[in-house]
Amino acid sequence: MAKVMVGMSGGVDSSVAAKLLLDEGYEVMGVTLKLFDGEDIEEGTRTCCSLSDVEDARSVAYKLGFDHVVFNFKDDFRKNVMEHFADSYLKGETPNPCIECNKHIKFDKMLRRAEELGYDYIATGHYAERRFDEKTGKYLLIRPADRSKDQTYVLYGLTQYQLSKTLFPLGGYDKSQVRKIAEDAGLVNSRKPDSQDICFVPDGDYAGFIRKNTGCEIPEGDFLNTHGEKIGTHKGVINYTVGQRKGLGISLGKPAYVVEKNAELNTVTIGDEADLYKPEIMVYDVNWISMDGLEQPMEVTVKTRYSQNEQEAVIYPQKDGEVLVKFLSPQRAPAKGQAAVFYQNEVVLGGGTIK
Numbered sequence: 606m607a608k609v610m611v612g613m614s615g616g617v618d619s620s621v622a623a624k625l626l627l628d629e630g631y632e633v634m635g636v637t638l639k640l641f642d643g644e645d646i647e648e649g650t651r652t653c654c655s656l657s658d659v660e661d662a663r664s665v666a667y668k669l670g671f672d673h674v675v676f677n678f679k680d681d682f683r684k685n686v687m688e689h690f691a692d693s694y695l696k697g698e699t700p701n702p703c704i705e706c707n708k709h710i711k712f713d714k715m716l717r718r719a720e721e722l723g724y725d726y727i728a729t730g731h732y733a734e735r736r737f738d739e740k741t742g743k744y745l746l747i748r749p750a751d752r753s754k755d756q757t758y759v760l761y762g763l764t765q766y767q768l769s770k771t772l773f774p775l776g777g778y779d780k781s782q783v784r785k786i787a788e789d790a791g792l793v794n795s796r797k798p799d800s801q802d803i804c805f806v807p808d809g810d811y812a813g814f815i816r817k818n819t820g821c822e823i824p825e826g827d828f829l830n831t832h833g834e835k836i837g838t839h840k841g842v843i844n845y846t847v848g849q850r851k852g853l854g855i856s857l858g859k860p861a862y863v864v865e866k867n868a869e870l871n872t873v874t875i876g877d878e879a880d881l882y883k884p885e886i887m888v889y890d891v892n893w894i895s896m897d898g899l900e901q902p903m904e905v906t907v908k909t910r911y912s913q914n915e916q917e918a919v920i921y922p923q924k925d926g927e928v929l930v931k932f933l934s935p936q937r938a939p940a941k942g943q944a945a946v947f948y949q950n951e952v953v954l955g956g957g958t959i960k
Contacts (some may be wrong), residue, residue: 608632609726609772610719612711613665613673615658617794618730618775620665621783624790625774626728627669634724635666635673638715640682640706641805664793678714685709687805691815694843697868698942701759701911702803708762716770726772731756734776735768738895744768745895746953751779758911761946761956762892812844826871828855831864831880839873842866848881848938866941882935888928888945891957899928905947905954907932909939915948928957 611623613635627633637659659675666673686705693700711729719727732754734747744765748755763771775783787795806814816823823841830836837855839845845853849863855875864881865874886909893899899922906915907930916936921929930945939945939959946956 606630606632607725608634608723609728610715610722610724611635611728612715612730613637613662614730614800615655615661615794615797616730616800617784617787617792617797618732618799620662620730620792620794621778621786621790622728622730622774623665623671624669624786624792626772627671631726633669633671635662635671636715636718637662637673637675638682638710639675639677639679640710641679641687661794661797668792669790676715676718678710681714682706682710687818690803690805691819693942694811694815695819695821695868696942697842697866699846699940700942701944702805703759703911704762704944707759712763712767712771716767720770726770728772728774730775731760731773732775733757733760733773735771735773741895743895747776748948748951748953749773749776749778754780757953758908758944758946758956761894761944761953763894764892765894768894812841815843824871826873828853829872829874831874831876836875842868842871842873845873847940862938864938878937881938883932883939884935885929885931886936886939886945887923887960888930888957889925889960891926891928891955893955895952895954898922898926905949907948908946909936909943909959920947927960 609626609631611619611626611633613619613623623633623635663673686702689705690700690702716727732749732751733756734749736745736747738745746757746760746763746768748757784795802809823843825838825840827835828837828839845863845866847863850860853861861875862878862881863873864876899920902919902921905918905920907918908915917933919931923929941959943959944956945959947954
């Protein structure tokens, strides 16, 4: 009987993932990761890591009859996720902490802990599929049946070894089926809302989080127009994101958008919506899943944001392993620091960070 360690956030998805594996005959242990001090998060906030989430996960494990433990990964999470998030924002980037958490915590630290304890696999409640390709001898990361819940965007950093050791039980299910399974099993969290916020910034105040956690005072600077001329004063680069329209604190008599941030010069460039559209981007720190690398131009589809539908593009190999992405249609507000993920049909080819 194969043994699997299931990462359980306290939500319905990971709970049903554990139940499905149990039904398939796996020996299951549930694990909730303690990533930061979330006890003081306001009640009703849709995030994870609170005491109630741990209790929900433990309740499900008790109901289904398997062990549940909590692993403390707070130091690793602070170093690899929270500090990375703050540093990226200070550089004028727009990071995605879920990608870093998957890369460094769930599919690295948790997997290594599972192996130390003699487990064959880890599993999560991500909506994705894993498939082995007999022709290439590689594990493939596949988009799930429920495209509206597709989470492959934040999983592009997985290695072949990590995929070989990971199970995604929910890949063939949609959300309504998952909730029905939880209801039928009498699980306490069958109707629990999905978490939506960045877990360690539940109020969405990124600038406040960065000030509190870095001790940095963020200086005011110049608002520029697209000709490089000063048109006002901004409140600090970290308070703005590319594509932002509301809350700029500047009135130009027409809709205005953040089109660029330059942390070195401490400037924020304001322009029209048309200025947000980019025909191409450069991507670095690329991880390939289904292939060894890019040797010639390739037609693909690309996502530059988690919630975006993938867009047609051609990718071109560059020096140092970077990838040039040329879109068939210019794309709105691709942001430095976000991920660009490459697809062919249902297969995730790989991805990297927008430069």
